[in-house]
Amino acid sequence: MTSTPGVRERLWMELNTGIGEMRIISSVERNNGFTLIEILIVLSIIGILLGLAVPQYQMSVRRAREAVLKENLFIMRRMIDQYYQDKHKYPPTLQSLVEENYLKTIPIDPITGSNQTWVEIRQMPPVDEYVPFENPGVVDVRSGSEARALDGTAYNTW
Numbered sequence: 001m002t003s004t005p006g007v008r009e010r011l012w013m014e015l016n017t018g019i020g021e022m023r024i025i026s027s028v029e030r031n032n033g034f035t036l037i038e039i040l041i042v043l044s045i046i047g048i049l050l051g052l053a054v055p056q057y058q059m060s061v062r063r064a065r066e067a068v069l070k071e072n073l074f075i076m077r078r079m080i081d082q083y084y085q086d087k088h089k090y091p092p093t094l095q096s097l098v099e100e101n102y103l104k105t106i107p108i109d110p111i112t113g114s115n116q117t118w119v120e121i122r123q124m125p126p127v128d129e130y131v132p133f134e135n136p137g138v139v140d141v142r143s144g145s146e147a148r149a150l151d152g153t154a155y156n157t158w
Helices: 007-015 036-087 094-099
Strands: 119-122 138-142
Touching (some): 036 094, 036 138
Antiparallel strands (some): 119 138
């Protein structure tokens, strides 16, 4: 019973001419794995791609946080104005907006990661009147972060 020799056996049989043990490694035998240079090239290409992608990712995360901050400020300012329209006075605190169902919760400042860092801007007392001024209300709100935005302005000035 004769069997058909495989590629390696066939190559070996053709090269074993009896003049010594002369053996040529076939391309099938040589491709058992990757060479060190091939691995280094692939790793360097991956490193270059990561070097280009990571800063873009970080920038998009920062832009998203800024967009969320702008939206949160817009909503809270709109609810302060709505409170004033309804009650003819400004809310005493941001928490009173939640207590009176103008807001479900105080939103989180995406820059600081907390809802306790909002800076409440209080109503200024009238300058010309001598009427005692009691319970100044919150007329505006700002972020408590000292960091700078992508456009160079401070977040606490928005």
